[in-house]
Amino acid sequence: MALVGNGAELEVDEDIFEDALETLSVPSRVDMATSSQHFSSFDSKQAPGQHRTSNVKRSLSTKVDLRSGLEECAMALNLFLSNKFTDALELLRPWAKESMYHALGYSTIVVLQAVMTFEQQDIQNGISAMKDALQTCQKYRKKCTVVESFSSLLSRGSLEQLTEEEMHAEICYAECLLQKAALTFVQDENMINFIKGGLKIRTSYQIYKECLSILHVIQKNKVEQQFFYEFEGGVKLGIGAFNLGSLVLFYHGRIELLKGNVEEATYVFLKAAILSMLPEEDVVATKEDVVTLFRQVDGLKQRIAGKSIPTEKFAVRKARRYSPSLSAPVKLVLPALEMMYVWNGFPLVSKRKDLSENLLVTVEKAEAALQSENSSDYSVDDDCLVKLLKGCCLKNLQRPLQAELCFNHVVQSEKLLKYDHYLVPFTLFELAFLYKNQGEIDKAIKVLETARNNYKDYSLESRLHFRIQAALHLWKKSSSD
DSSP states (O other), rough: TTTOOOGGGOOOOOOOOOOGGGHHHHHHHHHHHHHHHHHHHHTTTTTTTOOOOTTTTOOOOOOOOOHHHHHOOOOOOHHHHHTOHHHHHHGGGGGTOOOHHHHHHHHHHHHHHHHHHOHHHHHHHHHHHHHHHHEEEEHHSSSOTTTOHHHHHHTTTTTTGGGGHHHHHHHHHHHHHHHHHHHHHHOOOSSHHHHHHHHHHHHHHHHHHHHHHHHHHHHTTTOTTTHHHHHHHHHHHHHHHHHHHHHHHHHHHHHHHHTTTHHHHHHHHHHHHHHSSHHHHHHHHHHHOHHHHHHTTGGGGOOOOOOOOOOHHHHHHHHHHGOTSSOOOOOOSHHHHHHHHHHHHHHHHHHHHHHHHHHHHHHHHHHHHHHHHHOOHHHHHHHHHHHHHHHHHHHHOHHHHHHHHHHHHHTTGGGGGGSSSHHHHHHHHHHHHHHHTTTOHHHHHHHHHHHHHOSSOOOHHHHHHHHHHHHHHHHHHHHHH
16 A cells, blocks of 8 residues: 555455444544645635636536636535535535545545444445545546556656646545544454554555655746645645644554553543442442542543543543532432443444343432432432433333433423533434434424524534434435435
């Protein structure tokens, strides 16, 4: 696998989804930043009032030229950043198998959705979209012979053998490879996928380095190119992405994951969360102190490229109830099940009725315990969390009326919540799926739109937004059909 290859080295391996982990969103953010700035660089070159509007209604048989591809991807980017995800996808989809930039833009959005939702279908869609994008970009790359490479072309000064379109195909292909690596890690964390992902990253970096060399030759020889600034932006942003600490830390993180040392704050929180739900005698037998573990969480949090890891931020926020600054710790309610819910574990449990019934028993015990306790600042929040979890169990057990009562209780308690404001929009999401399962598709769509439009600045907001957007796209399409 290298830049010098042709179609023979195209990614055609059949990846199979087995599991999805929370820790993999960082690289995709870097990729998306690269894509965003790459596309927007074209937009910024237009004088005010002179931005061209592409003929997006062209015939599908019409070839998409480089200018149209860049323009329409800039338009799609603006739609995406305005939370008009469906419009952005619809703009790009018709030519995603014909234009390298449409392919890159479309697959980037689909992949970003996959790593934010961690839904099986979304990850499969992301894998499929990225394979298609790689194939589309491959069609525009320079077709090299066995003994020929871009490096040799460059060393001979034969840049006339490399068209401007082929140069852009290289940076598009490199970014697709980088995102494919992210999906490889998301797909499964076994050693084989770890190695495959590393090889993709290495190949992507080699391509960017070669493109940087080409860029230097163009600048030195003052070669005229119509879209030089867009090529320059793409190359420099690609190289810049590799120069950040973020990818290096991510790669290091995958190694540490195999050793069990990644996202230590989340690991310690989960350890404390599970112990806190065990009988006291079992906790004593482990020789661990639950309060001490919870208090360690804040000091173990990490930052990747200046950004907090979403689940660690969530864990830190929950662990504050054990802060030494409080007069006494305020025990968390069902923290292990809450993390299971955040990681979208309840749909997996739904396949086992016995597990769903056992979970419901656990939740109802916590519910009864709360009713017997004295009121505190956290009482309403704890009660709403229990009702959300209970509703999910009841939904899994095909008891929709009881589930709806639980979900409505959370929504009606919105103004009484003091800390866990994420509970209401997430509950609305569950309520929408309950309605959808009962055939009330219009009602379900309305509830999802309420969750998306009426709530801001809560924990794990971006993740829920992508899940909502995916559901809306699917439901609206099926409704119109």
